[in-house]
Amino acid sequence: EAGVAQSPRYKIIEKRQSVAFWCNPISGHATLYWYQQILGQGPKLLIQFQNNGVVDDSQLPKDRFSAERLKGVDSTLKIQPAKLEDSAVYLCASSPMVGGRTEAFFGQGTRLTVV
Amino acid sequence: KQEVTQIPAALSVPEGENLVLNCSFTDSAIYNLQWFRQDPGKGLTSLLLIQSSQREQTSGRLNASLDKSSGRSTLYIAASQPGDSATYLCAVHTNAGKSTFGDGTTLTVKP
Numbered sequence A: 001e002a003g004v005a006q007s008p009r010y011k012i013i014e015k016r017q018s019v020a021f022w023c024n025p026i027s028g029h030a031t032l033y034w035y036q037q038i039l040g041q042g043p044k045l046l047i048q049f050q051n052n053g054v055v056d057d058s059q060l061p062k063d064r065f066s067a068e069r070l071k072g073v074d075s076t077l078k079i080q081p082a083k084l085e086d087s088a089v090y091l092c093a094s095s096p097m098v099g100g101r102t103e104a105f106f107g108q109g110t111r112l113t114v115v
Numbered sequence B: 001k002q003e004v005t006q007i008p009a010a011l012s013v014p015e016g017e018n019l020v021l022n023c024s025f026t027d028s029a030i031y032n033l034q035w036f037r038q039d040p041g042k043g044l045t046s047l048l049l050i051q052s053s054q055r056e057q058t059s060g061r062l063n064a065s066l067d068k069s070s071g072r073s074t075l076y077i078a079a080s081q082p083g084d085s086a087t088y089l090c091a092v093h094t095n096a097g098k099s100t101f102g103d104g105t106t107l108t109v110k111p
Helices: none
Strands: A005-007 A010-013 A019-024 A031-037 A044-050 A053-056 A065-069 A075-079 A088-095 A110-114 B004-007 B010-014 B019-025 B032-038 B044-051 B056-059 B062-067 B072-077 B086-093 B099-101 B105-110
Touching (some): A005 A088, A044 A075, B019 B105, B032 B062, B032 B072, B044 B062, B072 B086
Parallel strands (some): B010 B105
Antiparallel strands (some): B004 B019, B032 B044, B032 B086, B086 B105
């Protein structure tokens, strides 16, 4: 079974620029998550999708962050414009359950550096 | 608001020692709890998942316990090896799929 795929692995941009991250979840997984992990901290949920609908985006800074899940499969996370404090690892995860919760599988993450 | 705390933040032990990592959470209304391992520059690898109705789960040298009423979980690693060096994260999940992570314990096992 292929894992969660993310790209790019690394990205360096200047503040005020825009950036986009891509995630391909495990085939058949209904639930997709985007997390932000700042160095030395645990992951913080940004947005949760169930198929192509948003379940929870309460911690997504909507003035600069946006996310979509195309046809309930792939997802993109965009930051526009980026700030220095957005430097972090962005993790995508997927889970097979519809409702309830089972084990989540994580991708390798995208390390973003804003200079 | 759920808060998850992991103690200690860092731990260094000689190879072969048994060790315990701690995780505490403030809201006992959880669906399950999951322990992860994270290697530098990598994503999270799931180690053990404990349902709220369970008391413990075992996988090889790892044993995780859950005391929901007191808001505590422990991860026991037996006969530690240098390859166990990593950051260990615990996460609590609600039945709506909302997750709260601790900040992790960074473990170093010295040969």
